[in-house]
Amino acid sequence: MRTPGVHLQYSFESRGQRGAEIENPLFDLLGAVHAHGSIRHAATALGASYRHVWGALKHWEDVLGQPLVHWAKGQPARLTPFALRLLAAERAARVRMTPHIEALRAELERVRALALDERQLVLEVFASHDLALPVLRELCAACGLHLGLRFAGSVDALRALAHGRCTVAGFHVPALPGGSPVFAAALKPLLQPGRHKLIGALRRTQGLMMRPGLTPKPASLADVAAQRWRFVNRQPGSGTRLLMDHLLHDAGLDAATITGYGGRCEDTHVAVAAAIAHGEADVGPGVEAAARAAGLDFVPLADEDYHLVCLADALDSPAVRALRDVLASPGWAQALAALPGYAPSPQAGQVLSLTQALPWWRYRTSRRSAAGGTG
Template sequence: MIRIDIRPVWTFRGEESREFDFVLIALLEGIERTGKLTKAAEHAAISYRHAWNLIEQWQGFFGTSLVVMEKGRGTQLSQLGSDLLWAGLRARERLAPELEGLASEFASTLNKSLRDSTVGLAVQASHDFAIGGLRGLLDGRGISVDIQYRGSFDALASLRRHECDLAGFHFPEGPMGALMARRYAECLPPGEHMLISFATRMQGFIVQSGNPKEIRDIGDIARAGVRFVNRQRGSGTRALLEFLISREAIDRARIRGYDIEETTHAAVAALIAGKQADVGFGVQAAAAQYRLGFVPYCRERYMLACRTEHVGSPAIAALLETLRGPDFAALIASLPGYEAPDPGRVLQTSDVFAALLAEAVE
């Protein structure tokens, strides 16, 4: 089975041209986290000598310092070093899902041409940290997984068009979940699809460390002086946010940054970590990845949908066994804000949505 890895290339052009070495981003990230070049070299998986040479080479190219070394204070990033780090991280988080999707698509096409007999799953899903980890677990079982990150509604539409085997989507628990259940029910006609319990996760406001803007509730994102970063239209997180904004009758024109959209939770967090925004709406794991603050708002259920006739297929059977196993439990335990109370349980769509509507009535 062929696998493909697609990576971006940066070429800096000035008096001379040079292709950027992305190991430098890992090194700068290590310095920002630890304040020590030795620890940063370990983080980047290179030797101390290689680390120092890499910094000197790029300081020579830019003509100014990337790091500042002071006795008693260790190694700190200069302004240029900090700007370069956050540009690299933002590019990584924004491009990675798209490049991973392209790589999976190309590999799938080539493997079909080569008549590869590996069992595979085509997945279209709302961005989620546990979904990304699931691919590695299934690879270990010999199941090839092609993941395309889409908004929840786009993923479900693709499932109905038979463009994928699984669609990942999410909805909040409680009354807000009932509102979204009505929309999801329109995408999944009764009897044609089944749902697989996957995980729950905490959704809320990703903020700067220490929450200097004192973000507590949805109305705070419209305050003067608060810079917001949004998720893309079609995503489940954006749909939830729109429900909240409409419920509180907030004027969207007052939300500074409302039209700035990112396609993943991690990209939202990277923008906030780079001081380009003050708050975004996303999952706790994304905030933890960048050591940001997090104000919890609601717990969500993340589900997988598949066509009813595929529930007994070898690929789905392997998926269910994996979800019920210890490796998946360990993956969930490693993600802040995640839980998996009943992973791998197969449910009727009508039962899930009816239960959500009943919760709203109660």
């Protein structure tokens, strides 16, 4: 029997989608049976008949060449070990692919918008992963501005801006009034006073996400090291990884003392949260909203400002002005209020200079260092 492959397709429909919602009849079926414990109850939840659900499951068993449900008369329907592994793997893959799926959907929406109206305002944005930015994209769309939003680490987002692949980049930093060699080494070469301008966006709380009931609960990276909890990290170059590296440096800790610190990495807050929720790690960094959504405990470590940045000569473009208007609107503040650990920036939508917004930055540098700024 030929092994079935994966076939992807998309469609244009009147109803939209959010996040990584991807319809698939097989996983809809498996999820319903697993959640409700019977084919009849699963059929009710799906709005289908018992005969339809039973026939669909038999069809997928034929396609996959593996049993999916224990068919014991008079017994509750139970997924087979194969079906449980398949369901878990698909859910994990969906979480990891969330930013890529969102980017693909945004690009397709941009193509459609341009085809419908060439006057549509379009703004390409590369940004560090954040749970509020897809909401910002929706608010902008309602105002006639399409955000071509792509998630990348803070460093990669700033590099995309430097190389002309986007008009706006997003990154985040804590206040750091005492300075930080970690953040300065990573971000300073990519930001130049006078050439780059910041736009206030939001504030959020970063910390440690951990499985519920972890005892003793770590309150710092030093505690994670001492208690040898398994750590799942963010990818190098992400703002969250920079924050973790900064905290290690500040505490005089060696990364090797934390189990898994330099090992497995995930690209988003939700992927780190999913790894912990699935028992693959005990602790990881992330925003409070991701922890709460995954049912995890959370200990705050730092408050951050999330900034958008563009070249100074782009500030007066219609698209950037429209973005600033949305950021300054009550709708943006209301959207952030619904996310745990989030708040609007006091300067939301306002233009900030680097020296105003990043007072911890040490700008007295050699001419040679400044000349290599956009690497």
